[in-house]
Amino acid sequence: MKKLETFGIKPHDASLKNDGQKWSIMEKLLLGLTLDQYIGQALRNKLNWLFAIIFAIGIPVILYRFVFSLGAVTHGSYDYPWGLFLGFGLFCMVPLSASGFMLGTTVEIFGRHDFEPIERLALLNGLLGYFFAVVYLLVDLGQPWRLSYPMVYSFGPAAVLFLVGWHVATYLSVQVMEVSTAFFEWIGFQRGYDFIRKGTIGLTVSGVILSTLHQGALGALFLYAPGKVHPLWYSAPFQWILFFISSIPAGLCMVISVSTIVIYTMKWRCDKRFIDNLDWITIALAKGAAMGLSTYIIMKFIAVAHDNEWAYFFTGWGAWWWFEMLGFVILPLAILSYGIRHKLVGLCRIGAFLTVFGILLNRLNTALIAFNWQLYQEIPHYLEIIIAITIFAIYIATYRFILARLPILYKFRSQAEE
Amino acid sequence: MVNAGKHLMTGLGVLLLSAILAVSCYAMDYPDEVEIDSLANLYEAVVFDHAMHVDATENCSECHHHTTGSGVANDYCAKCHDGKEEMDSVACQDCHSADPVSPENLHNPKPGYSYHNDQPNLKAAYHLNCVGCHQEVDGPTGCEDCHAKTEAGEKFYHSGEFAPKESAHSSGH
Amino acid sequence: MSKITRRKFLAASAAGGTAIMMAPTKKAFAAGSFEGFPDGMGVLVDLTRCVGCRTCEAACNKEQQLPEPAKPFDDYSVFDEIHHGQKRRTTDKAYTIVNRYELKDTEEPLYRKIQCNHCNEPACLTSCFVNAYKKTPEGAVIYDSHVCVGCRNCMIACPFHIPAYTYHSVLNPVIKKCIFCYDTRLKEGKPPACVESCPQQVMTFGKRKDLMKIAHERIKKNPGKYVDHVYGEKEVGGTGWFYISNAPFEEAGFDVHLPKKPIIDNVKDFLAIVPVVLTVWPALFTGFHLLATKGKSHGHGDDHSHDEQGGH
Numbered sequence: 015m016k017k018l019e020t021f022g023i024k025p026h027d028a029s030l031k032n033d034g035q036k037w038s039i040m041e042k043l044l045l046g047l048t049l050d051q052y053i054g055q056a057l058r059n060k061l062n063w064l065f066a067i068i069f070a071i072g073i074p075v076i077l078y079r080f081v082f083s084l085g086a087v088t089h090g091s092y093d094y095p096w097g098l099f100l101g102f103g104l105f106c107m108v109p110l111s112a113s114g115f116m117l118g119t120t121v122e123i124f125g126r127h128d129f130e131p132i133e134r135l136a137l138l139n140g141l142l143g144y145f146f147a148v149v150y151l152l153v154d155l156g157q158p159w160r161l162s163y164p165m166v167y168s169f170g171p172a173a174v175l176f177l178v179g180w181h182v183a184t185y186l187s188v189q190v191m192e193v194s195t196a197f198f199e200w201i202g203f204q205r206g207y208d209f210i211r212k213g214t215i216g217l218t219v220s221g222v223i224l225s226t227l228h229q230g231a232l233g234a235l236f237l238y239a240p241g242k243v244h245p246l247w248y249s250a251p252f253q254w255i256l257f258f259i260s261s262i263p264a265g266l267c268m269v270i271s272v273s274t275i276v277i278y279t280m281k282w283r284c285d286k287r288f289i290d291n292l293d294w295i296t297i298a299l300a301k302g303a304a305m306g307l308s309t310y311i312i313m314k315f316i317a318v319a320h321d322n323e324w325a326y327f328f329t330g331w332g333a334w335w336w337f338e339m340l341g342f343v344i345l346p347l348a349i350l351s352y353g354i355r356h357k358l359v360g361l362c363r364i365g366a367f368l369t370v371f372g373i374l375l376n377r378l379n380t381a382l383i384a385f386n387w388q389l390y391q392e393i394p395h396y397l398e399i400i401i402a403i404t405i406f407a408i409y410i411a412t413y414r415f416i417l418a419r420l421p422i423l424y425k426f427r428s429q430a431e432e
Numbered sequence: 433m434v435n436a437g438k439h440l441m442t443g444l445g446v447l448l449l450s451a452i453l454a455v456s457c458y459a460m461d462y463p464d465e466v467e468i469d470s471l472a473n474l475y476e477a478v479v480f481d482h483a484m485h486v487d488a489t490e491n492c493s494e495c496h497h498h499t500t501g502s503g504v505a506n507d508y509c510a511k512c513h514d515g516k517e518e519m520d521s522v523a524c525q526d527c528h529s530a531d532p533v534s535p536e537n538l539h540n541p542k543p544g545y546s547y548h549n550d551q552p553n554l555k556a557a558y559h560l561n562c563v564g565c566h567q568e569v570d571g572p573t574g575c576e577d578c579h580a581k582t583e584a585g586e587k588f589y590h591s592g593e594f595a596p597k598e599s600a601h602s603s604g605h
Numbered sequence: 606m607s608k609i610t611r612r613k614f615l616a617a618s619a620a621g622g623t624a625i626m627m628a629p630t631k632k633a634f635a636a637g638s639f640e641g642f643p644d645g646m647g648v649l650v651d652l653t654r655c656v657g658c659r660t661c662e663a664a665c666n667k668e669q670q671l672p673e674p675a676k677p678f679d680d681y682s683v684f685d686e687i688h689h690g691q692k693r694r695t696t697d698k699a700y701t702i703v704n705r706y707e708l709k710d711t712e713e714p715l716y717r718k719i720q721c722n723h724c725n726e727p728a729c730l731t732s733c734f735v736n737a738y739k740k741t742p743e744g745a746v747i748y749d750s751h752v753c754v755g756c757r758n759c760m761i762a763c764p765f766h767i768p769a770y771t772y773h774s775v776l777n778p779v780i781k782k783c784i785f786c787y788d789t790r791l792k793e794g795k796p797p798a799c800v801e802s803c804p805q806q807v808m809t810f811g812k813r814k815d816l817m818k819i820a821h822e823r824i825k826k827n828p829g830k831y832v833d834h835v836y837g838e839k840e841v842g843g844t845g846w847f848y849i850s851n852a853p854f855e856e857a858g859f860d861v862h863l864p865k866k867p868i869i870d871n872v873k874d875f876l877a878i879v880p881v882v883l884t885v886w887p888a889l890f891t892g893f894h895l896l897a898t899k900g901k902s903h904g905h906g907d908d909h910s911h912d913e914q915g916g917h
Contacts, residue, residue, distance in 0.1 A: 095761055170735050223883060235758070239761050254875045533806065556654075590666075
């Protein structure tokens, strides 16, 4: 893309062409480039080659899973019924996608319209995260074609998973609607755009409700397994609060991380508004994340104190707990705080990446590593790892595809502004 | 082998009948052999060498609680019975029902026998008694040390000619 | 102005209202503290009697028409099998398993039969989001595999590591576990196949409340023989199958740290906040919105007007 820019070619970013004609969908899909130009830039992109390798191996493995059963790509463990697909795909993707409801709330509920440049990125991050969490779920479920059963056929309303299922499903549709404004803009469907915008407050409020509940509910799922999850990662009264609180820095730091990657790799797609505002927004988001992290740390220690689990600190598991807390919660908090204080955007970004890893580690610890701590450790099957990586690669590819097209990082220039 | 079943049935009848008659008439009169067939489906009936066990044990009460008139070995029984009197019921099956324990007969098998609750059924009474003692005195304890498996038994246990074929992959865990 | 405000408030409340309809309020609270059906059946397992003959495993295999075992049921080498440092466990092909445990104080090993304990308030049941599980008045925990989606949450929830999954089925993978021979026997008042087959009457079948008395009587009648504890009387809210043993239960591989309350009690705190969030949040956040945007445009649909605020 950079190379094309030097030739004076600009990507499509307005509803009408400079000569006043409408863009066709095909032209929009090709970003306003000719087919040759498009293929040329795609082939020059090294990430595409990496994706090609991953997909060439991974997609057949995914098909293999559906043709030869879940048992063919996992260890089919009775003791670890939830492997990487849920441990990573569901439990990590969902908190990292909490950005949607938080920025939605900031902008729409609290009226902080100065955060608008990042709002759509946050909403999209939420939508895609949830969507791919569901994709991971579909790969993991024994009978994915029965996914709708808890919705329409057989209700188990006392189950936490029922709550998660319903809320993820409804929240996903809420997010589709929230992001659809960008899509309607892009295809030029003004009436749809207006219709959705009218319901923004309702959508945002339901987003907050649903998020509060299912972020917490993901934690509450482990309350079914007292004794299986190591006590340091288990707390009956606080589990849902810990999961909910930690989803706040998780979502915010994910937006910082994504925006960082975007500003370094897709700057051509960002408009001036986004680029100019990103630095202060990054620091502002970092502030939110830092506050979330400090609350989280306090809650973590309250949870340990409440169940009087101090003795576990002196075991191997205690060391592992400290590794997670020091390296991926306290250290990023320190980095973020320093970065915020001295207005160092770069430090805030490093802190954000660390926080994201911290959330990954925490969720994997709860769901897999410290799960069945009294039994044995299970290392996932290599095909399971390949599938998990492949779906993540599809996630990134989709993310990039949408960012490159829809007005997420840039604002559509309307004809009046021309 | 041809007439084994028939022989067993008649033999069993005669033996058990004589056993009951014998023990109820004279105190120290007992059958030399008892044929036991409560598992006769999976295993061949067992011919129990009673005479040998009489020689091997010190006192009839070790197996027969307080019913043989030769004392009482179990402290629990001793609370009521001194074991000096020979009872009408001495054979195992007189008290221990061949029917499996059911919710109905769980508590008191007969009216008035309120301390005789929680009785094992006949099959269990044999095994608990035999195996328990065999473990202590290093007697045979394996199933087929006493029982010969029938074809139905081999099928049931998937053993012998019904054993699983050597498969390349095990069943996992 | 006031008109817009009210409409927005209603819109937000309606969104919350729809969410309320999906809330798991009714059943969650109705769950209360259920202590099992009064006439539910149970099984008393006396570990002192088990000699490890595996006849119950064979009987279960036959009754439930399970696939052929990897080894004959009279092959005792299975007691030495170790997977991931663990003894055998129930699988989708074996609903009951006998394991051998070496004890500290005696030479004699202890054998323990493992199968579904048919909890009074089963964790599997309460964790299932399609309500596939059912605790029958007869005491069995059964399940309807026709609605099983395959989330395997029940396997996570079961404190006894019982439910297994047919991972290798392509089209119809489902949960598999002991159902107390409900379909073929318990429904008609008959004991399960394993109980009936046991030569040692390790297991006694009857009404749970009657058996509980017998369990305590046995402990009392035989001083010094048993550990003074009935495992399953109180554990996780009480189980339909419960155990008495001559050795400390932890030596026989039991989890002695299980809570005395049903597993679902852990989750109730969370379920209780659900209706609160659903009812309070809409009003609260709409209120925040009105406060935060007081005097400003209530802007949306016209968000272009905020473009210039970016500076900060």
